[in-house]
Amino acid sequence: MNETNLSRTPTKVSADHIRDALDQLVGYHLRRASVHDLNGAVAALDDVGARPITMSVLLSIVEQPGSTSADICRMLGIKRANIVGLLQQLEARDLFLRKDDPADQRIQRLYPTETGLKTALDWLNRIRQHEEKTLRRLSLEERAELRRLLSLIWSEDTSGE
Amino acid sequence: MNETNLSRTPTKVSADHIRDALDQLVGYHLRRASVHDLNGAVAALDDVGARPITMSVLLSIVEQPGSTSADICRMLGIKRANIVGLLQQLEARDLFLRKDDPADQRIQRLYPTETGLKTALDWLNRIRQHEEKTLRRLSLEERAELRRLLSLIWSEDTSGE
DNA sequence: TATTGTTATACTCTATAACTATA
């Protein structure tokens, strides 16, 4: 019965309803591309004893001198608890200084040292070389478009602390 | 001395050399977008006791019945050791069956059950609803273009086992 | 009450090494 099956609901689920499903999910490609890129970034920074997140924190301090650690956490979408060790590593290498805020004694404002500036530039150049490799099949226009589309996805993200 | 500074190498590193550096890195946007999307995907599957990677494995079995677990690992870019628990979860829910290969006794070929097909469709629909949210600011053309650009980045990845 | 910086801790994901059985 129901041989003509005019109903939109199939009487039997078949694999035909799930064809190339994974390949059509943007999230799947996002994940694969992000992991691929991250692996390359980790390798690019391995020689200098840094990780991508370490570089992001240092770059934040360089780009926004005077930020607090809580500011940086909000900027990068990470938790306050998880920046502590990262800052300790950077501090042990004299890449930034903490200065107590005279107006608010809860706060430490972070400023890059001269070494921190040089190091940030070095790390950044390593990452740029790595990006040149991962993006070698994309034109400059495509790279800019990709950046634009990606930022449309996450830029309203308020989940980070 | 050297006031005109004709050299391309600055005598003093300044933060001016690192302006909007993080924002210009495609890898940074890749990471932020991927994390944002993944969080939504995790939430979308939470009700049904699945994770994105669990769904990916089930979809692989549905789309390529008769694959081995090693095949799926190569397809998804994950390690053989890490699929064992995922398969055990799916197996405990009767979503697929293992059949010994008569020609090669090392191999188990995986086939979805009827329940597995229905479940895959359900999970997929949940993910599609979630994607509609994360991609709401992108046109259909932009979504297709994003998928194309992302696959250009990772499609030659051979790092997965 | 809320925020900052911090500690402790748990959970997930991922990576490596080793083992067996088979080819």
Added chain:
DNA sequence: TATAGTTATAGAGTATAACAATA
């Protein structure tokens, strides 16, 4: 020698809860 499936384990990343000091 190489591959498949598995176990055990270690390392990152990330999450929550709690705390003291301060606003």
